[in-house]
Amino acid sequence: MNLEKKAISGYLQRKKLLTRGTPIRVMSLSDGLKNRVYYVSGAGKAWIVKQAHSRAQLKERWWIDRKRIFAEKSCIEILAQFLAPEIIPEVVLEDRTDFILVTTPPPHQSVLWENELADGRIDLQIAVQCGELLATVHNETAGVPEIKKMFRETKAFEQLRIEPHYNYIVNAFPDLKKAIGARSSRLLKEANCLVLADLRPRNVWINNGQLYLVDFATAHYGYPTFDLAFYSADMVVKAMQNSTQKAAYLEAVNVFWNGYFQLASYKGVREVEKQAVHDLGCLLLSATDGRQPANIEDEHVAGLSRRIAQSLLFTKLEKIEDITEFINRTLIDG
Numbered sequence: 001m002n003l004e005k006k007a008i009s010g011y012l013q014r015k016k017l018l019t020r021g022t023p024i025r026v027m028s029l030s031d032g033l034k035n036r037v038y039y040v041s042g043a044g045k046a047w048i049v050k051q052a053h054s055r056a057q058l059k060e061r062w063w064i065d066r067k068r069i070f071a072e073k074s075c076i077e078i079l080a081q082f083l084a085p086e087i088i089p090e091v092v093l094e095d096r097t098d099f100i101l102v103t104t105p106p107p108h109q110s111v112l113w114e115n116e117l118a119d120g121r122i123d124l125q126i127a128v129q130c131g132e133l134l135a136t137v138h139n140e141t142a143g144v145p146e147i148k149k150m151f152r153e154t155k156a157f158e159q160l161r162i163e164p165h166y167n168y169i170v171n172a173f174p175d176l177k178k179a180i181g182a183r184s185s186r187l188l189k190e191a192n193c194l195v196l197a198d199l200r201p202r203n204v205w206i207n208n209g210q211l212y213l214v215d216f217a218t219a220h221y222g223y224p225t226f227d228l229a230f231y232s233a234d235m236v237v238k239a240m241q242n243s244t245q246k247a248a249y250l251e252a253v254n255v256f257w258n259g260y261f262q263l264a265s266y267k268g269v270r271e272v273e274k275q276a277v278h279d280l281g282c283l284l285l286s287a288t289d290g291r292q293p294a295n296i297e298d299e300h301v302a303g304l305s306r307r308i309a310q311s312l313l314f315t316k317l318e319k320i321e322d323i324t325e326f327i328n329r330t331l332i333d334g
Contacts, residue, residue, distance in 0.1 A: 001098045003036055003051045012040065015093055017047070017102070033057050034064060034160070035217075039105060046108075047092060052099045052217070062291075066099040068156035068217040073101055075216035078147060078194065082140045087133070088213055106214065110207035117201055117238060120245060126204070127252040129211045130231065131259030134199060138224050141194035142266035148191055151221040157197055160218050161226070162187065164291030166282055172289040179313050183282050186275070190223040193266060199227055200234040224272050229279035231256060236280070236308075236327060237287045237294045240301050246331065250324040257320040274318055281312030304330055 003011060008026050012018040024042030036051040052069040056062040073094050080088060089103035113126060141147045166184040170177045197218035205212040232253045239249035261273055287294040288302050288309075296302045308330050317323050 075219035106205040131256040135263035165286040225276040233283035284309035
């Protein structure tokens with residue numbers, strides 16, 4: 001069953017979440033490429049209803065495992081064991097037949113961080129909170145056999161992250177195949193902790209200065225450099241797209257990174273700090289030449305981005321301030 005907008009009321013009635021005749025309001029929240037996501041409200045209640053697609057809604061064939069919706073449910077339940085309830089959703093319903101997950105929504109007055117950034121409001125304290133929260137997730141789940149077993153499946157991560165962001169860019173940069181392959185191999189072979197693999201502003205809501213996280217479908221037990229690089233690449237791309245606020249976006253990388261490493265205490269964390277910058281290089285290459293590239297309209301800036309990304313794949317720089325300063329100087333000097 002494909003859960004269309006007009007069918008939401010009947011579906012929720014069948015699942016005993018709504019009584020017959022209750023008026024509801026339904027809004028689509030996603031672009032519909034990989035999931036159907038609806039915000040549903042009525043009779044003093046509200047839900048997020050999410051159904052996973054089996055293939056991305058693009059012209060090309062891009063199959064994705066629908067079981068990722070069950071990993072999302074499991075991730076929320078694990079996070080609930082050590083994160084405050086106001087930070088994450090609560091699972092209301094899991095439908096294993098139609099690959100649907102119903103959760104509580106973000107707080108009513110919250111705003112999407114992605115929209116705040118687009119309007120020029122770059123709250124560095126939210127960036128710090130993201131780093132600290134991520135460190136907490138990694139610390140609490142590192143070396144826990146039960147969690148490792150629960151999240152050993154990496155199929156969705158491979159389909160939604162490795163294939164489009166690592167494997168795909170080899171087509172444009174065949175001379176980097178060995179370096180890129182070494183990064184993707186490490187991400188899949190090393191299993192240190194629970195990796196969210198989707199921490200970025202479009203999945204962060206803000207409620208009175210407190211963040212609230214959504215979207216955990218790519219969660220798996222893996223190597224934590226990806227989480228650091230994924231957030232950082234998103235912010236670096238924003239810096240490239242918004243030259244007047246470039247410094248603020250790069251500072252949002254610095255404070256996130258430092259907030260993370262001030263708290264991170266799991267085994268091997270110092271090696272993670274050294275390695276994460278190389279994954280940042282891969283993800284920045286993906287921003288220009290991946291399966292779903294970012295919208296960098298200025299071709300000169302896109303060229304600089306490629307140059308920066310390739311340098312980061314092999315850099316000896318370790319301090320994040322040195323890395324962002326290198327990015328900044330390259331963008332300024334051309």
